[in-house]
Amino acid sequence: xxxxxxxxxxxxxxxxxxxxxxxxxxxxxxxxxxxxxxxxxxxxxxxxxxxxxxxxxxxxxxxxxxxxxxxxxxxxxxxxxxxxxxxxxxxxxxxxxxxxxxxxxxxxxxxxxxxxxxxxxxxxxxxxxxxxxxxxxxxxxxxxxxxxxxxxxxxxxxxxxxxxxxxxxxxxxxxxxxxxxxxxxxxxxxxxxxxxxxxxxxxxxxxxxxxxxxxxxxxxxxxxxxxxxxxxxxxxxxxxxxxxxxxxxxxxxxxxxxxxxxxxxxxxxxxxxxxxxxxxxxxxxxxxxxxxxxxxxxxxxxxxxxxxxxxxxxxxxxxxxxxxxxxxxxx
Amino acid sequence: xxxxxxxxxxxxxxxxxxxxxxxxxxxxxxxxxxxxxxxxxxxxxxxxxxxxxxxxxxxxxxxxxxxxxxxxxxxxxxxxxxxxxxxxxxxxxxxxxxxxxxxxxxxxxxxxxxxxxxxxxxxxxxxxxxxxxxxxxxxxxxxxxxxxxxxxxxxxxxxxxxxxxxxxxxxxxxxxxxxxxxxxxxxxxxxxxxxxxxxxxxxxxxxxxxxxxxxxxxxxxxxxxxxxxxxxxxxxxxxxxxxxxxxxxxxxxxxxxxxxxxxxxxxxxxxxxxxxxxxxxxxxxxxxxxxxxxxxxxxxxxxxxxxxxxxxxxxxxxxxxxxxxxxxxxx
Numbered sequence: 001x002x003x004x005x006x007x008x009x010x011x012x013x014x015x016x017x018x019x020x021x022x023x024x025x026x027x028x029x030x031x032x033x034x035x036x037x038x039x040x041x042x043x044x045x046x047x048x049x050x051x052x053x054x055x056x057x058x059x060x061x062x063x064x065x066x067x068x069x070x071x072x073x074x075x076x077x078x079x080x081x082x083x084x085x086x087x088x089x090x091x092x093x094x095x096x097x098x099x100x101x102x103x104x105x106x107x108x109x110x111x112x113x114x115x116x117x118x119x120x121x122x123x124x125x126x127x128x129x130x131x132x133x134x135x136x137x138x139x140x141x142x143x144x145x146x147x148x149x150x151x152x153x154x155x156x157x158x159x160x161x162x163x164x165x166x167x168x169x170x171x172x173x174x175x176x177x178x179x180x181x182x183x184x185x186x187x188x189x190x191x192x193x194x195x196x197x198x199x200x201x202x203x204x205x206x207x208x209x210x211x212x213x214x215x216x217x218x219x220x221x222x223x224x225x226x227x228x229x230x231x232x233x234x235x236x237x238x239x240x241x242x243x244x245x246x247x248x249x250x251x252x253x254x255x256x257x258x259x260x261x262x263x264x265x266x267x268x269x270x271x272x273x274x275x276x277x278x279x280x281x282x283x284x285x286x287x288x289x290x291x292x293x294x295x296x297x298x299x300x301x302x303x304x305x306x307x308x309x310x311x312x313x314x315x316x317x318x319x320x321x322x323x324x325x326x327x328x329x330x331x
Numbered sequence: 332x333x334x335x336x337x338x339x340x341x342x343x344x345x346x347x348x349x350x351x352x353x354x355x356x357x358x359x360x361x362x363x364x365x366x367x368x369x370x371x372x373x374x375x376x377x378x379x380x381x382x383x384x385x386x387x388x389x390x391x392x393x394x395x396x397x398x399x400x401x402x403x404x405x406x407x408x409x410x411x412x413x414x415x416x417x418x419x420x421x422x423x424x425x426x427x428x429x430x431x432x433x434x435x436x437x438x439x440x441x442x443x444x445x446x447x448x449x450x451x452x453x454x455x456x457x458x459x460x461x462x463x464x465x466x467x468x469x470x471x472x473x474x475x476x477x478x479x480x481x482x483x484x485x486x487x488x489x490x491x492x493x494x495x496x497x498x499x500x501x502x503x504x505x506x507x508x509x510x511x512x513x514x515x516x517x518x519x520x521x522x523x524x525x526x527x528x529x530x531x532x533x534x535x536x537x538x539x540x541x542x543x544x545x546x547x548x549x550x551x552x553x554x555x556x557x558x559x560x561x562x563x564x565x566x567x568x569x570x571x572x573x574x575x576x577x578x579x580x581x582x583x584x585x586x587x588x589x590x591x592x593x594x595x596x597x598x599x600x601x602x603x604x605x606x607x608x609x610x611x612x613x614x615x616x617x618x619x620x621x622x623x624x625x626x627x628x629x630x631x632x633x634x635x636x637x638x639x640x641x642x643x644x645x646x647x648x649x650x651x652x653x654x655x656x657x658x659x660x661x662x
Binding site for chain 1: 462463464465466467521522523524525526527529530531554555557558559560561562563564565566568588589591592607610611
């Protein structure tokens with residue numbers, strides 16, 4: 001799944017910073033991929049990159065209008081349709097990470113077909129995959145895994161990629177979710193693949209490479225999540241990671257979306273992930289723990305990471321606060 | 332996914348007994364669902380149920396022509412098309428467990444649309460599912476799991492259903508694969524569901540029920556299979572089994588389709604499945620082991636089951652040779 005860059009990031013009339021998570025991810029990690037952010041009247045939030053109208057965006061060379069939303073229902077708001085049509089009319093493709101397909105709205109479908117523009121729904125992979133083969137591949141791979149969903153697996157992977165790049169490693173971020181795909185410009189929304197092909201799709205996403213090359217593979221879900229553990233396990237087997245980094249969010253009280261399920265400990269999460277990862281890579285190791293401490297003050301965040309570090313005897317950091325050098329040093 | 336019965340089982344010009352596994356499953360377990368088997372000239376195999384031509388099948392009340400094949404490519408043979416069209420013209424729906432969709436052949440699609448017949452591709456689920464909720468459901472559930480793919484999980488589940496029925500239990504077989512779906516007349520091909528919805532689809536397949544009711548859920552794959560373990564894990568979490576039965580095939584040398592992967596031991600398989608199943612049902616237990624000993628003589632088969640029984644301290648039987656009473660006695 002490839003999306004042509006640069007993007008014009010569309011955030012509509014959004015009033016909730018969380019609802020534009022996709023646009024925010026691009027703005028935080030790869031602002032150079034976007035010519036600007038296009039807002040409708042009434043929009044009260046911003047990703048922080050320069051505001052740009054449609055015509056100005058086209059002038060700056062934008063190739064794709066990216067719907068910057070990850071709303072919970074995954075639906076395309078009728079209010080956005082005129083702007084989507086305008087973008088098609090001005091020569092842009094349109095890409096979305098929402099569940100509802102762009103071509104499910106007849107006028108969008110007809111306009112795109114008439115003008116020969118692409119409609120790209122990254123949550124509806126069009127590629128066909130083979131089933132996983134489990135054959136050892138060349139090159140090195142790091143996979144982020146988690147105690148839960150939404151604990152920072154993508155941000156941790158991107159922070160590691162950035163740090164390794166700065167240190168001169170030959171390294172690529174491999175996206176497995178909709179936000180990551182727009183940041184990387186390509187990838188596979190692995191939870192949208194047919195179940196038979198989970199590990200096969202990851203094998204295809206991270207193929208043979210130079211011995212010194214690292215793929216930093218974005219993890220999904222958690223082996224302890226009763227809704228999504230199957231996705232996590234297939235991803236682990238397909239990634240054949242040499243190295244795991246375990247991600248965790250401080251002060252989370254239960255697994256996301258399922259209040260009856262407590263979080264596993266970080267120790268348990270390390271053990272079960274190593275156990276399963278060793279099926280396709282017997283030499284897998286855990287290089288560290290990334291903790292999202294955004295809800296803690298500086299002192300408490302530092303103390304928490306120190307506590308885990310003492311307990312687990314490996315680097316434990318908040319990637320956004322402390323950087324990931326301590327982890328990258330071990331690679 | 333429901334298929335209207337009775338079936339007319341179509342086995343075309345098959346010359347390989349293995350290629351008609353789907354028809355054979357129906358003939359072995361639910362022959363009362365089929366009015367007969369329809370063969371083309373040149374066919375050299377049979378399921379053992381009475382041969383019936385199309386007109387005779389229609390007279391006997393057949394509602395659905397079932398393509399009885401599970402060929403490896405999953406394709407519809409051009410040679411079958413005239414007979415498929417004839418069945419549509421004589422008032423039958425057509426159902427298939429192959430990967431290639433029936434409506435991918437234009438003349439089949441047009442004919443079905445014109446006549447108002449249903450084309451049912453059980454490997455392409457049309458239902459939409461919720462993601463798994465992990466909420467404890469009423470009723471009891473038994474799940475068959477395995478050391479590997481194709482070790483007898485469906486046959487074991489069906490043998491257990493039959494034995495429990497004979498003993499007066501309130502019991503239903505719940506199909507999760509294409510063969511099972513035609514035997515049950517309904518079900519979900521769980522490896523064909525989008526990855527996000529594996530456990531949610533199983534929750535829907537086996538909903539709340541009477542406290543004394545048992546669902547016997549057909550397992551898929553193996554937690555040790557590098558291609559399909561994600562499917563197995565999601566299925567385990569969604570099924571919330573009270574009881575596991577572990578299935579194994581004697582003398583298998585490596586995991587199916589992946590020669591570099593040795594089989595796990597039965598003990599390992601029991602442990603890892605109990606570990607994961609306990610996430611959604613902390614009281615899960617293993618009630619026994621079902622061993623496919625078809626490649627052994629009577630004496631060796633008996634000795635092997637005795638050996639496992641002594642080692643594991645639970646009933647170990649070949650369901651087809653020894654029955655499953657020893658396991659059902661524990662429920």
